[in-house]
Amino acid sequence: MSEHMSNSLQRRYRITELEYDIRRMEVDLDCCRDQAKLIEEAINEKQRHLDRLQHRLRPSRVMEEDHDTN
Secondary structure (H helix, E strand, C coil): CCCCCCHHHHHHHHHHHHHHHHHHHHHHHHHHHHHHHHHHHHHHHHHHHHHHHHHHHHHHHHHHHHHHHC
């Protein structure tokens, strides 16, 4: 900022600068929320997949234990 700027012009410049910073931060926050939602969905999908695999493994373990005892 120039020293020749009036106080009111300096204040207006600072206000504009702060408004821009706030808006940029709001956009960043929205992007982070969207990204968090996508990550959460990916985690949930992987958890469902893990649950299905573990569920399928349980009967196999029982059959293996029965086979080992015979």
